Amino acid sequence: MKKDLVIDLRNISVSFDGQPILKDINLYIRNREFVTLLGPSGCGKTTMLRIIAGFLEPDEGDVVFDGVSCLGVPPHKRQVNTIFQRYALFPHLNVYKNVAFGLKLLKLSQVEVERRVEEMLRTVNLTGFEKRSVASLSGGQQQRVAIARALAVKPRVLLLDEPLGALDLKLRKDMQAELKNIQQQLGITFLYVTHDQEEALSMSDTIVVMDAGEIHQIGTPKDIYDEPKNAFVADFIGESNIVDGVMLEDCLVRFAGMRFACVDRGFAKNERVDVVIRPEDVNIVKPGAGILQGTVTCATFKGVHYEFIVDVQGFKWMVQSTKVHSVNDVIGLSIAPDEIHIMKKSAYSDLIGDYSCYSEAFEELSNPDAEEEEA
Numbered sequence: 083m084k085k086d087l088v089i090d091l092r093n094i095s096v097s098f099d100g101q102p103i104l105k106d107i108n109l110y111i112r113n114r115e116f117v118t119l120l121g122p123s124g125c126g127k128t129t130m131l132r133i134i135a136g137f138l139e140p141d142e143g144d145v146v147f148d149g150v151s152c153l154g155v156p157p158h159k160r161q162v163n164t165i166f167q168r169y170a171l172f173p174h175l176n177v178y179k180n181v182a183f184g185l186k187l188l189k190l191s192q193v194e195v196e197r198r199v200e201e202m203l204r205t206v207n208l209t210g211f212e213k214r215s216v217a218s219l220s221g222g223q224q225q226r227v228a229i230a231r232a233l234a235v236k237p238r239v240l241l242l243d244e245p246l247g248a249l250d251l252k253l254r255k256d257m258q259a260e261l262k263n264i265q266q267q268l269g270i271t272f273l274y275v276t277h278d279q280e281e282a283l284s285m286s287d288t289i290v291v292m293d294a295g296e297i298h299q300i301g302t303p304k305d306i307y308d309e310p311k312n313a314f315v316a317d318f319i320g321e322s323n324i325v326d327g328v329m330l331e332d333c334l335v336r337f338a339g340m341r342f343a344c345v346d347r348g349f350a351k352n353e354r355v356d357v358v359i360r361p362e363d364v365n366i367v368k369p370g371a372g373i374l375q376g377t378v379t380c381a382t383f384k385g386v387h388y389e390f391i392v393d394v395q396g397f398k399w400m401v402q403s404t405k406v407h408s409v410n411d412v413i414g415l416s417i418a419p420d421e422i423h424i425m426k427k428s429a430y431s432d433l434i435g436d437y438s439c440y441s442e443a444f445e446e447l448s449n450p451d452a453e454e455e456e457a
Contacts, residue, residue: 086113087110087111087148087149088113088115088239088271089146090110090146091133092144093142093143094106094107094108094145095107096126096140104126104133105295105296106142107130107143107295108297109130109297111239111273115271115272115287116271116285117286117288117290118273118276118289119276119292120279120282126292126294127292128243128244131275134273135162139153140153161237161239162237162240163233163235163237163239165245166243166245169228171227171228176213177212180216182234183231184235185199185235188235198234199212203230205230206229206230206260207260221249221250221253222256225245225249225257229261233270239270239272240273241273242275245274246278246281258281258284258285262284279318282303283306287302288300288301291315293318298312298315309423310322310425312430312431313431314428314434316358317430320360322435323364323399323400323435323437324434324436325337325338325356325359326354326356326431326432327354327355327424328352328353328354328355329346329350329353329354329355330352331351332346332349333345338374342417342422344422345419345422349424355424355425356424356425356427356435358424359422362387363417364415364417366390366401366405366407366414368413369413369414371416372416373415373416375394375412375415376392376393376394376412377393377411378390378392378409378410378412379398381409387403388404389402390413397438399415401415
Protein backbone atom coordinates (compact mmCIF):
# COMPACT_ATOMS: atom_id res chain seq x y z
CA MET A 83 0.00 0.00 0.00
CA LYS A 84 1.27 3.48 -0.90
CA LYS A 85 2.59 5.45 2.06
CA ASP A 86 0.16 7.91 3.73
CA LEU A 87 -2.47 7.24 1.07
CA VAL A 88 -5.83 8.95 1.68
CA ILE A 89 -7.67 8.82 -1.68
CA ASP A 90 -7.08 6.31 -4.46
CA LEU A 91 -8.96 6.71 -7.74
CA ARG A 92 -8.81 3.45 -9.69
CA ASN A 93 -9.68 3.27 -13.38
CA ILE A 94 -12.34 5.99 -13.19
CA SER A 95 -14.38 6.54 -16.37
CA VAL A 96 -17.39 8.82 -16.85
CA SER A 97 -19.47 9.69 -19.92
CA PHE A 98 -22.31 12.16 -20.37
CA ASP A 99 -24.70 11.51 -23.26
CA GLY A 100 -22.16 9.16 -24.80
CA GLN A 101 -19.36 11.75 -24.58
CA PRO A 102 -16.33 10.59 -22.54
CA ILE A 103 -15.54 13.06 -19.74
CA LEU A 104 -13.00 11.00 -17.78
CA LYS A 105 -11.02 8.20 -19.42
CA ASP A 106 -9.58 5.49 -17.17
CA ILE A 107 -8.23 7.90 -14.53
CA ASN A 108 -5.81 6.60 -11.91
CA LEU A 109 -4.67 8.98 -9.18
CA TYR A 110 -3.71 8.71 -5.52
CA ILE A 111 -3.56 11.54 -2.99
CA ARG A 112 -1.44 11.43 0.17
CA ASN A 113 -2.24 12.69 3.63
CA ARG A 114 -1.52 16.41 4.24
CA GLU A 115 -0.75 16.98 0.56
CA PHE A 116 -1.85 20.06 -1.43
CA VAL A 117 -2.86 18.62 -4.81
CA THR A 118 -4.09 20.77 -7.69
CA LEU A 119 -6.08 19.52 -10.67
CA LEU A 120 -5.05 21.90 -13.47
CA GLY A 121 -6.44 22.10 -16.97
CA PRO A 122 -8.65 24.05 -19.38
CA SER A 123 -12.42 24.25 -19.05
CA GLY A 124 -14.11 20.96 -19.91
CA CYS A 125 -11.05 18.78 -19.21
CA GLY A 126 -12.84 16.80 -16.47
CA LYS A 127 -11.25 18.22 -13.32
CA THR A 128 -14.51 19.32 -11.67
CA THR A 129 -16.13 16.00 -12.56
CA MET A 130 -13.29 14.25 -10.73
CA LEU A 131 -13.87 16.47 -7.70
CA ARG A 132 -17.61 15.69 -7.71
CA ILE A 133 -16.88 11.95 -7.80
CA ILE A 134 -14.61 12.22 -4.76
CA ALA A 135 -17.21 14.35 -2.96
CA GLY A 136 -19.93 11.79 -3.68
CA PHE A 137 -22.11 14.06 -5.84
CA LEU A 138 -21.54 11.81 -8.85
CA GLU A 139 -20.91 8.08 -9.29
CA PRO A 140 -18.43 6.90 -11.96
CA ASP A 141 -19.55 4.64 -14.80
CA GLU A 142 -16.50 2.48 -14.16
CA GLY A 143 -13.79 2.26 -11.53
CA ASP A 144 -13.55 2.68 -7.77
CA VAL A 145 -13.00 5.50 -5.27
CA VAL A 146 -11.04 4.21 -2.29
CA PHE A 147 -10.79 6.27 0.90
CA ASP A 148 -8.38 5.09 3.61
CA GLY A 149 -8.28 1.66 1.95
CA VAL A 150 -12.09 1.27 1.79
CA SER A 151 -14.31 1.76 -1.27
CA CYS A 152 -16.75 4.65 -0.82
CA LEU A 153 -18.89 3.99 -3.89
CA GLY A 154 -22.50 4.47 -2.88
CA VAL A 155 -21.59 6.41 0.26
CA PRO A 156 -23.55 9.72 0.28
CA PRO A 157 -21.63 13.02 0.46
CA HIS A 158 -22.54 13.80 4.08
CA LYS A 159 -21.06 10.51 5.23
CA ARG A 160 -17.70 11.00 3.53
CA GLN A 161 -14.81 12.60 5.41
CA VAL A 162 -14.58 15.42 2.89
CA ASN A 163 -16.00 18.90 2.56
CA THR A 164 -16.30 21.12 -0.51
CA ILE A 165 -15.86 24.85 -1.17
CA PHE A 166 -17.26 26.11 -4.47
CA GLN A 167 -16.59 29.29 -6.43
CA ARG A 168 -19.94 30.53 -5.17
CA TYR A 169 -19.53 30.24 -1.44
CA ALA A 170 -23.19 29.25 -0.74
CA LEU A 171 -23.25 31.10 2.57
CA PHE A 172 -26.60 31.51 4.31
CA PRO A 173 -27.49 35.21 3.87
CA HIS A 174 -29.99 35.21 6.76
CA LEU A 175 -27.36 33.93 9.24
CA ASN A 176 -24.48 35.91 10.70
CA VAL A 177 -20.84 34.81 10.53
CA TYR A 178 -20.99 32.78 13.75
CA LYS A 179 -24.13 30.89 12.74
CA ASN A 180 -22.74 30.16 9.24
CA VAL A 181 -19.61 28.60 10.67
CA ALA A 182 -21.58 26.75 13.37
CA PHE A 183 -24.15 25.31 10.96
CA GLY A 184 -22.39 22.03 10.16
CA LEU A 185 -21.33 21.57 13.78
CA LYS A 186 -24.92 21.71 14.98
CA LEU A 187 -25.89 19.07 12.42
CA LEU A 188 -23.28 16.85 14.10
CA LYS A 189 -25.14 17.44 17.41
CA LEU A 190 -22.03 18.67 19.21
CA SER A 191 -22.35 20.35 22.59
CA GLN A 192 -22.72 24.12 22.68
CA VAL A 193 -19.35 24.40 24.41
CA GLU A 194 -17.64 22.41 21.62
CA VAL A 195 -19.46 24.40 18.92
CA GLU A 196 -18.30 27.68 20.44
CA ARG A 197 -14.74 26.38 20.79
CA ARG A 198 -14.50 25.25 17.17
CA VAL A 199 -16.11 28.41 15.75
CA GLU A 200 -13.68 30.55 17.72
CA GLU A 201 -10.74 28.41 16.56
CA MET A 202 -11.75 28.53 12.90
CA LEU A 203 -12.41 32.28 12.87
CA ARG A 204 -9.00 32.80 14.47
CA THR A 205 -7.44 30.58 11.79
CA VAL A 206 -8.95 32.66 8.95
CA ASN A 207 -8.28 36.00 10.70
CA LEU A 208 -11.94 36.87 11.31
CA THR A 209 -11.95 37.06 15.11
CA GLY A 210 -14.47 39.72 16.14
CA PHE A 211 -16.67 39.20 13.06
CA GLU A 212 -19.02 36.73 14.78
CA LYS A 213 -22.10 38.97 14.75
CA ARG A 214 -21.53 40.52 11.34
CA SER A 215 -23.98 39.81 8.53
CA VAL A 216 -22.29 37.87 5.71
CA ALA A 217 -23.91 40.28 3.23
CA SER A 218 -21.84 43.11 4.74
CA LEU A 219 -18.53 41.33 4.13
CA SER A 220 -16.14 41.73 1.20
CA GLY A 221 -15.61 38.89 -1.26
CA GLY A 222 -12.39 37.85 0.46
CA GLN A 223 -14.02 37.89 3.89
CA GLN A 224 -16.95 35.82 2.60
CA GLN A 225 -14.51 33.28 1.24
CA ARG A 226 -12.81 33.07 4.63
CA VAL A 227 -16.18 32.36 6.25
CA ALA A 228 -16.76 29.57 3.72
CA ILE A 229 -13.33 28.13 4.52
CA ALA A 230 -13.98 28.33 8.27
CA ARG A 231 -17.35 26.61 7.88
CA ALA A 232 -15.86 23.83 5.76
CA LEU A 233 -12.93 23.24 8.13
CA ALA A 234 -14.96 23.42 11.34
CA VAL A 235 -16.29 19.87 10.88
CA LYS A 236 -12.68 18.62 10.61
CA PRO A 237 -12.74 16.86 7.23
CA ARG A 238 -9.84 14.61 6.26
CA VAL A 239 -9.87 16.20 2.80
CA LEU A 240 -10.99 19.67 1.72
CA LEU A 241 -12.13 19.94 -1.90
CA LEU A 242 -11.89 23.41 -3.46
CA ASP A 243 -13.52 24.05 -6.86
CA GLU A 244 -12.00 27.28 -8.25
CA PRO A 245 -12.74 29.15 -4.99
CA LEU A 246 -10.77 32.27 -5.97
CA GLY A 247 -12.42 32.82 -9.33
CA ALA A 248 -14.75 35.59 -8.11
CA LEU A 249 -11.98 37.69 -6.51
CA ASP A 250 -9.94 40.49 -8.04
CA LEU A 251 -6.30 39.86 -8.94
CA LYS A 252 -4.63 41.32 -5.83
CA LEU A 253 -7.06 39.61 -3.46
CA ARG A 254 -6.58 36.32 -5.31
CA LYS A 255 -2.83 36.51 -4.76
CA ASP A 256 -3.32 37.29 -1.07
CA MET A 257 -5.75 34.39 -0.67
CA GLN A 258 -3.41 31.98 -2.47
CA ALA A 259 -0.81 32.53 0.23
CA GLU A 260 -3.43 32.38 2.97
CA LEU A 261 -4.93 29.09 1.74
CA LYS A 262 -1.49 27.50 1.62
CA ASN A 263 -0.73 28.72 5.14
CA ILE A 264 -4.05 27.35 6.45
CA GLN A 265 -3.41 23.98 4.82
CA GLN A 266 0.04 23.73 6.38
CA GLN A 267 -1.15 24.97 9.76
CA LEU A 268 -4.03 22.47 10.02
CA GLY A 269 -2.33 19.57 8.27
CA ILE A 270 -5.38 18.77 6.13
CA THR A 271 -5.26 17.34 2.62
CA PHE A 272 -6.38 19.92 0.03
CA LEU A 273 -7.59 18.96 -3.45
CA TYR A 274 -7.81 22.17 -5.48
CA VAL A 275 -9.32 22.68 -8.94
CA THR A 276 -8.22 25.56 -11.17
CA HIS A 277 -7.41 26.53 -14.74
CA ASP A 278 -4.98 29.20 -13.47
CA GLN A 279 -1.40 28.00 -13.87
CA GLU A 280 -0.01 30.65 -11.50
CA GLU A 281 -2.30 29.45 -8.70
CA ALA A 282 -1.19 25.88 -9.29
CA LEU A 283 2.51 26.70 -9.36
CA SER A 284 2.46 28.92 -6.27
CA MET A 285 0.28 26.77 -3.97
CA SER A 286 0.70 23.09 -4.78
CA ASP A 287 2.82 20.25 -3.54
CA THR A 288 1.65 18.20 -6.53
CA ILE A 289 0.06 19.31 -9.81
CA VAL A 290 -2.09 17.01 -11.96
CA VAL A 291 -2.28 18.41 -15.51
CA MET A 292 -5.40 17.31 -17.41
CA ASP A 293 -6.89 17.70 -20.86
CA ALA A 294 -9.75 15.98 -22.68
CA GLY A 295 -10.54 13.69 -19.73
CA GLU A 296 -6.99 12.37 -19.36
CA ILE A 297 -4.07 13.00 -17.02
CA HIS A 298 -1.03 14.15 -18.99
CA GLN A 299 1.45 14.66 -16.17
CA ILE A 300 1.71 14.48 -12.38
CA GLY A 301 4.58 16.12 -10.55
CA THR A 302 5.86 18.94 -8.37
CA PRO A 303 5.48 22.49 -9.72
CA LYS A 304 9.19 22.57 -10.58
CA ASP A 305 9.06 19.21 -12.36
CA ILE A 306 5.99 20.22 -14.35
CA TYR A 307 7.55 23.52 -15.40
CA ASP A 308 11.10 22.32 -16.07
CA GLU A 309 10.36 18.88 -17.51
CA PRO A 310 6.98 18.91 -19.32
CA LYS A 311 6.01 15.52 -20.74
CA ASN A 312 4.43 16.76 -23.99
CA ALA A 313 3.62 19.88 -25.99
CA PHE A 314 0.28 20.40 -24.26
CA VAL A 315 1.84 20.53 -20.79
CA ALA A 316 4.69 22.76 -21.99
CA ASP A 317 2.26 25.19 -23.59
CA PHE A 318 -0.32 25.20 -20.77
CA ILE A 319 2.21 25.73 -17.96
CA GLY A 320 3.82 29.08 -18.70
CA GLU A 321 4.99 30.28 -22.10
CA SER A 322 7.00 27.97 -24.35
CA ASN A 323 8.65 28.02 -27.74
CA ILE A 324 7.96 24.53 -29.10
CA VAL A 325 9.98 23.77 -32.21
CA ASP A 326 10.02 20.71 -34.45
CA GLY A 327 13.40 19.02 -34.17
CA VAL A 328 15.46 15.88 -34.85
CA MET A 329 17.55 14.18 -32.18
CA LEU A 330 20.73 13.42 -34.13
CA GLU A 331 22.32 11.52 -31.22
CA ASP A 332 22.60 11.80 -27.45
CA CYS A 333 23.07 15.45 -26.45
CA LEU A 334 22.82 16.76 -30.01
CA VAL A 335 19.62 18.07 -31.61
CA ARG A 336 18.83 19.92 -34.83
CA PHE A 337 16.11 22.54 -35.08
CA ALA A 338 15.61 25.83 -36.94
CA GLY A 339 18.15 24.53 -39.46
CA MET A 340 20.98 24.48 -36.91
CA ARG A 341 22.64 21.96 -34.57
CA PHE A 342 22.50 22.53 -30.81
CA ALA A 343 24.19 20.81 -27.91
CA CYS A 344 21.66 19.69 -25.25
CA VAL A 345 21.66 17.47 -22.16
CA ASP A 346 18.98 14.93 -23.14
CA ARG A 347 19.69 11.26 -23.82
CA GLY A 348 17.86 8.07 -24.62
CA PHE A 349 16.22 9.00 -27.90
CA ALA A 350 16.61 7.00 -31.10
CA LYS A 351 19.10 8.31 -33.63
CA ASN A 352 17.41 10.81 -35.97
CA GLU A 353 14.16 10.56 -33.99
CA ARG A 354 11.71 13.42 -34.62
CA VAL A 355 11.08 15.31 -31.39
CA ASP A 356 9.54 18.45 -29.94
CA VAL A 357 12.07 20.96 -28.63
CA VAL A 358 10.95 23.26 -25.80
CA ILE A 359 12.72 26.50 -24.87
CA ARG A 360 11.18 28.85 -22.31
CA PRO A 361 11.17 32.56 -23.32
CA GLU A 362 13.23 33.56 -20.26
CA ASP A 363 15.93 31.01 -21.25
CA VAL A 364 16.74 32.64 -24.60
CA ASN A 365 19.63 35.11 -24.43
CA ILE A 366 19.65 38.13 -26.74
CA VAL A 367 23.06 38.85 -28.26
CA LYS A 368 24.44 40.93 -31.10
CA PRO A 369 23.47 39.84 -34.64
CA GLY A 370 25.86 37.12 -35.76
CA ALA A 371 26.98 36.33 -32.19
CA GLY A 372 24.23 33.77 -31.62
CA ILE A 373 23.39 30.58 -33.47
CA LEU A 374 20.02 32.05 -34.45
CA GLN A 375 19.17 35.48 -35.81
CA GLY A 376 15.79 37.14 -36.22
CA THR A 377 13.78 40.35 -36.47
CA VAL A 378 11.72 41.79 -33.62
CA THR A 379 8.09 42.03 -34.74
CA CYS A 380 6.53 42.98 -31.39
CA ALA A 381 7.94 44.52 -28.19
CA THR A 382 5.92 44.78 -24.98
CA PHE A 383 7.06 46.24 -21.65
CA LYS A 384 5.99 43.92 -18.79
CA GLY A 385 7.37 45.84 -15.81
CA VAL A 386 10.32 43.68 -14.74
CA HIS A 387 11.19 42.64 -18.30
CA TYR A 388 10.37 43.11 -21.96
CA GLU A 389 8.55 40.51 -24.01
CA PHE A 390 9.56 40.25 -27.66
CA ILE A 391 8.17 38.32 -30.59
CA VAL A 392 11.09 37.50 -32.87
CA ASP A 393 10.71 36.19 -36.43
CA VAL A 394 13.35 33.53 -37.08
CA GLN A 395 12.97 32.14 -40.61
CA GLY A 396 9.18 32.48 -40.42
CA PHE A 397 8.83 30.94 -36.94
CA LYS A 398 7.76 33.46 -34.31
CA TRP A 399 9.68 33.06 -31.03
CA MET A 400 8.76 34.62 -27.71
CA VAL A 401 11.78 36.01 -25.85
CA GLN A 402 11.78 37.67 -22.41
CA SER A 403 14.67 39.95 -21.51
CA THR A 404 15.59 43.04 -19.52
CA LYS A 405 17.37 44.41 -22.60
CA VAL A 406 15.62 47.11 -24.63
CA HIS A 407 14.87 46.54 -28.32
CA SER A 408 12.42 47.99 -30.81
CA VAL A 409 10.28 46.54 -33.58
CA ASN A 410 12.36 45.80 -36.73
CA ASP A 411 15.59 45.42 -34.74
CA VAL A 412 17.69 42.47 -35.93
CA ILE A 413 19.02 40.47 -32.96
CA GLY A 414 20.93 37.29 -32.30
CA LEU A 415 19.62 34.51 -30.06
CA SER A 416 21.77 32.22 -27.94
CA ILE A 417 20.51 29.15 -26.01
CA ALA A 418 22.55 27.19 -23.46
CA PRO A 419 22.48 23.36 -23.68
CA ASP A 420 20.73 22.94 -20.32
CA GLU A 421 17.93 25.32 -21.37
CA ILE A 422 16.88 23.02 -24.23
CA HIS A 423 14.30 20.39 -23.29
CA ILE A 424 13.54 17.48 -25.63
CA MET A 425 10.11 15.78 -25.65
CA LYS A 426 8.62 12.84 -27.47
CA LYS A 427 6.19 13.63 -30.29
CA SER A 428 2.51 13.57 -29.25
CA ALA A 429 -0.95 14.34 -30.58
CA TYR A 430 -0.29 18.00 -29.67
CA SER A 431 2.91 18.26 -31.72
CA ASP A 432 2.99 20.91 -34.45
CA LEU A 433 -0.25 22.45 -33.11
CA ILE A 434 1.19 24.89 -30.56
CA GLY A 435 4.41 26.68 -29.70
CA ASP A 436 4.67 29.26 -32.51
CA TYR A 437 3.64 32.82 -31.56
CA SER A 438 2.51 33.83 -35.06
CA CYS A 439 -1.10 34.16 -33.89
CA TYR A 440 -0.02 36.36 -30.97
CA SER A 441 2.02 38.61 -33.22
CA GLU A 442 -0.57 38.83 -36.00
CA ALA A 443 -3.32 39.68 -33.52
CA PHE A 444 -1.15 42.41 -32.01
CA GLU A 445 -0.31 43.81 -35.41
CA GLU A 446 -3.99 43.80 -36.40
CA LEU A 447 -4.95 45.70 -33.24
CA SER A 448 -2.17 48.18 -33.97
CA ASN A 449 -3.39 48.78 -37.53
CA PRO A 450 -5.86 51.72 -37.59
CA ASP A 451 -7.01 50.77 -41.11
CA ALA A 452 -7.88 47.15 -40.21
CA GLU A 453 -11.52 47.91 -39.33
CA GLU A 454 -12.06 49.93 -42.51
CA GLU A 455 -10.53 47.19 -44.65
CA GLU A 456 -12.84 44.57 -43.09
CA ALA A 457 -15.85 46.85 -43.64
